[in-house]
Amino acid sequence: MxxxxxxxxxxxxxxxxxxxxxxxxxxxxxxxxxxxxxxxxxxxxxxxxxxxxxxxxxxxxxxxxxVLHFTSRCRFPLYETDFGWGKPCFVSVACFPLEMAVLSDTNCGAGIEAWVGLKEPTMLEFEKDPDMLGLINSSC
Structure with missing residues (x-):
């Protein structure tokens, strides 16, 4: 929806x-x-x-x-899925269009990953934004 x-x-x-x-x-x-x-x-x-x-x-x-599309895969048990060779240690987005943000739970469950696709000029600004940089934490 x-x-x-x-x-x-x-x-x-x-x-x-x-x-x-x-x-x-x-x-x-x-x-x-x-x-x-x-x-x-x-x-x-x-x-x-x-x-x-x-x-x-x-x-x-x-x-x-x-227009920027957001979607969330948070609270979906992606890291609990076992297709017979064990639970995954990393889950990513296979096909990712520009102008979209995908939120997912981290493997350790203590945070949220944000996969963000932007046009290059916008991405360059986004990567330097102090508000966004303050949210980055790699504790998992």
């Missing part, structure tokens, strides 16, 4: 932009789930999903809008 969220960095907020963005994502998820919970049949649910998808698609066509 796509859950569209509009984020515009504000100069007058007291928290870092990534904290502000997380709050917006959380609120969008709450509203979307509340909307879906009120729907009674498959047709209504499909229609709501299509509306979310169309809103994101429309944004992607607007050259003044940057």
């Amino acid at each position: 796509l859950i569209p969220t509009t984020f515009e960095p504000e100069q007058n907020i007291t928290e870092p932009n990534h904290i502000h963005l997380l709050g917006l994502l959380r609120e969008s998820m709450r509203k979307s789930l509340a909307t879906l919970a009120k729907l009674s049949d498959d047709g209504e649910i499909s229609s709501a999903g299509l509306n979310f998808h169309n809103k994101v698609g429309k944004s992607m066509l607007d050259e003044n809008v940057d």
Whole structure:
């Protein structure tokens, strides 16, 4: 399910932009789930999903809008899966498009990995961002 969220960095907020963005994502998820919970049949649910998808698609066509897709695999037991040769020691993303962030639990379960794909100029800025650098921890 796509859950569209509009984020515009504000100069007058007291928290870092990534904290502000997380709050917006959380609120969008709450509203979307509340909307879906009120729907009674498959047709209504499909229609709501299509509306979310169309809103994101429309944004992607607007050259003044940057669209970044987020997904989370957190709380999925990826490191518990055993196909007969033992549990994995490392889980990654096989195919990764640009403009996407994938969140996953770490192997030790004490943190979250963020796989982020951005266009080169944006990635260069992202890699130097002091807020992001403050989140990096390799304790596992």
